[in-house]
Each structure stands twice: as structure tokens, then as C-alpha cells.
Amino acid sequence: MLLANWLKTLLRSSRSSRITSRPGNTSRSQRSHRRTLRASAEILEDRTLLTTAIPTVPDLIGAFDTGDSADDNVTNKSTPAFIGDAAAGSTVEIFANGVSVGTTVALSPSGTYVISSSTLADGSYDITATADDGVSGVSDPSSALALTIDTVAPNVPSVPDLSSASDSGTADTDDLTNDTTPTLSGTSEAGIHVELTSDEDGLVGTASADGSGNWSITTSALSEDDHSLTATAKDIAGNTSTASAALVVTIDATSPAAPAIPDLATASDTGNDSDNITSDDTPTINGTAEADTSIELLSGSTSLGTTTADVSGNWSITTGALAETVHNLTATSTDAA
Known part of the structure; x- marks a missing residue:
């Protein structure tokens, strides 16, 4: 706009300073110059006034x-x-x-x-x-x-692994635990978001893999059941990998029922076979409990032996040598979890 105004001023100036070849006449070159200035001013003014506004950033x-x-x-x-x-x-x-x-x-x-x-x-x-x-x-x-x-899905994570600290019971590799919020770990692409899912409880935890691709998730509370746990990876664009192969983890947080009162075996009950008085200092004690549970026989707080109840729940323990005294015998039962 300023340039257009300048050209108009120049045009007016050209009118007042025109050169005449004779009185009353304007030279041909002067007239041509005026026409050029007028056209330039009109074009520049039109362009300056009517430029379309620039849109905002998309x-x-x-x-x-x-x-x-x-x-x-x-x-x-x-x-x-x-x-x-x-x-x-x-x-x-x-x-x-x-x-x-x-x-x-x-x-x-x-x-x-x-x-x-x-x-x-x-x-x-x-x-x-x-x-x-x-x-x-x-x-x-x-x-x-x-x-x-970014439309490319990340690589499939490894199969989740139950940590040994969360794998309670008699074996730390049987994936049987009484821990309802176990910790699982695995590997995936470095820095990626990992989701852990149970076929029973749905999404049970998330984590971000570290710079080496390692991840660890402590789950939300899991129901007492067999859980097929899988891991998926999700990148920042929202692409999700195929689920990993499943790890089956059994959650068993319920203690077994208390065993029946131990019973002195008839063959070890010398004299009257129902008075629990015997001269046998290595007696055999029988009982029943939940099938396949681990049984410990105690005299007070002293362990006298262990065994495993059979599929019918029956168990039998022959003790080591006992002192001549009254022994209050009890049994405890522990399951595999």
C-alpha cells in the first residue's frame, strides 16, 4: 500500500513537472511515462489490498x-x-x-x-x-x-516369565503360587509400552521396556484360577503387536484344610491298642488330610517327620526315636502353592 501511494505521488509530481515541446503541449515521452506510472500504481494497490489472508497452522x-x-x-x-x-x-x-x-x-x-x-x-x-x-x-x-x-506394528514380546520370588511353594519353577499379585518379566523392543493380559482377568499390568528391552510387571490382584498370561507391545503411534505365547500361572491363595488328629497305628500301640501308650519309641502315626498335600508331624514345635498324603488323603509317618514322656502330636498340611 505504501508503494502504491508513493507511485501515485510520483504520478502527480510528473504532472506538475511535465516538459512541453511548445506552449500547451506535453511531450510524447512524458505522456508514456505517466501511463506507465498510473498502471503500476493501480496494479500494486490492487495486489496489496486484496491479498488472501494466510490460513492458521493445520x-x-x-x-x-x-x-x-x-x-x-x-x-x-x-x-x-x-x-x-x-x-x-x-x-x-x-x-x-x-x-x-x-x-x-x-x-x-x-x-x-x-x-x-x-x-x-x-x-x-x-x-x-x-x-x-x-x-x-x-x-x-x-x-x-x-x-x-507410523503404521508398522512392533515386534512380538517374549513369553512372560514368573519371577522365582513370586513362585511360592515347593518348586520355584512350577508357575504355581499363592501370591495374588505376582511379578512377571520379559523382553521386547527397547523403550516400548508393554501390556500384560490374563484370559481370566483382562489387563493386569503395564510397563515400559528399558533401553535394553527388559520389562517387569507386578500384576493387579489375580483371581484364584489358572491364568494364561500374554504380553503385547504398543508403540507411540498406537500400533499393537501380536500377543506373545502364553504362560499358564496357577493362583492358589487358599490354605488346605487342617489334617485330622494324628492316630497311633495299631501295630505301634502296645498293650491296650487304644490307649496311645506304647513301648515303641519309633511309633508309626497315621492320619488323613487333603490329597497330595505335604504333611509334617510335630511334637510341640519339634518336627518328627514329613510325608505326602496320597490321592485319597491318607498319610503315615514312622518317627525317629522318642524320649520316654508324654508327646502331644499334631500335624500340619501344606499344598504345592
Whole structure:
């Protein structure tokens, strides 16, 4: 606009200082100069006054910003949609690294535009927009939105492994435990989000793998049951891997029923065979308990021997040499968990 005004001033000045070849006449070169200045001023004034406003920076619509963060502009959608503002009624065009990928018309009177792009390959893009109001031509490009397209799922994590500290009972490798919030570990891609799922209880824990790909999850409370536990990996774009192979873990937090009162075997009950008085200092004691549980026979707090109840729950222990005194015998039962 300032340049146009300057040219107009120059034009007026040319009128007052024109050179005449004779009184009352203007030279041919002077007239041509005036016409050129007038045309230049009109063109520049028209261009300056009617330039289309530059649109706002395109913004990735939230539903297309996949993954854990809704504002990192990383997505697994290959045809993302954008929203912004431009001159009402203008034609808006968006570009990915300078290549046109979509057009629309800005709404009137708000000027809001929404554009879905054509298919974009995986990679990084600068997304810009231009507007054309149909009168003065296309605006300059907007500032750029940095966008990342990632549609590739991460690698499958390893099979989860129950930690030895959580594998209670007689064996620390049988995946049978009384710990209802056990710790499991595994490996995956470095830095990736890992989810642990039970076929019985659903999602039971999450973690981020460290720089070496190692992860560890202490679960939420698991129901008493057999659980097929699998791990999946999820990247920042929201792509999820196939589930790992399953680890079957049995949760048993219920103590077995107390065994029946120990009974002195008839063959060890010398004299009257029901008075529990015997001259046998290594007597045999019988009893019943839950099938397959581990039985310990005690005299007070002193262990006299252990065994395993059979499938019917019957057990029998022959003690070591006992002192001549009264012995109060009890039995405890421990299951495999």
C-alpha cells in the first residue's frame, strides 16, 4: 500500500513537472511515462489490498492422533484429517512436504476448514495450508505442522516369565503360587509400552521396556484360577503387536484344610491298642488330610517327620526315636502353592 501511494505521488509530481515541446503541449515521452506510472500504481494497490489472508497452522484432529498422547502429532492413520481457520469461503489446500494432499472450502462465516488428506506413506511431514478467495489469488503458505505417520506394528514380546520370588511353594519353577499379585518379566523392543493380559482377568499390568528391552510387571490382584498370561507391545503411534505365547500361572491363595488328629497305628500301640501308650519309641502315626498335600508331624514345635498324603488323603509317618514322656502330636498340611 505504501508503494502504491508513493507511485501515485510520483504520478502527480510528473504532472506538475511535465516538459512541453511548445506552449500547451506535453511531450510524447512524458505522456508514456505517466501511463506507465498510473498502471503500476493501480496494479500494486490492487495486489496489496486484496491479498488472501494466510490460513492458521493445520491442526491434526484429536481422533487421528493415535497412541498414548493425544497431542504429539504421531499417528498410525495414513489418511489423517486436519482442522484450521482461513478466509471464509476461500478454497483451502493442504500440502505434505510441499505436495498437495487435499482441498476444501472454509465455512462461512466462521472460516473453519476440515480436510482429510490423501494416503500418506510412513514417514515425517511438514503440513502447510494455503487459501484462495477467488479474487486476489493464493495466499502464502501457513506455518508448518510436524507430523509423523507410523503404521508398522512392533515386534512380538517374549513369553512372560514368573519371577522365582513370586513362585511360592515347593518348586520355584512350577508357575504355581499363592501370591495374588505376582511379578512377571520379559523382553521386547527397547523403550516400548508393554501390556500384560490374563484370559481370566483382562489387563493386569503395564510397563515400559528399558533401553535394553527388559520389562517387569507386578500384576493387579489375580483371581484364584489358572491364568494364561500374554504380553503385547504398543508403540507411540498406537500400533499393537501380536500377543506373545502364553504362560499358564496357577493362583492358589487358599490354605488346605487342617489334617485330622494324628492316630497311633495299631501295630505301634502296645498293650491296650487304644490307649496311645506304647513301648515303641519309633511309633508309626497315621492320619488323613487333603490329597497330595505335604504333611509334617510335630511334637510341640519339634518336627518328627514329613510325608505326602496320597490321592485319597491318607498319610503315615514312622518317627525317629522318642524320649520316654508324654508327646502331644499334631500335624500340619501344606499344598504345592
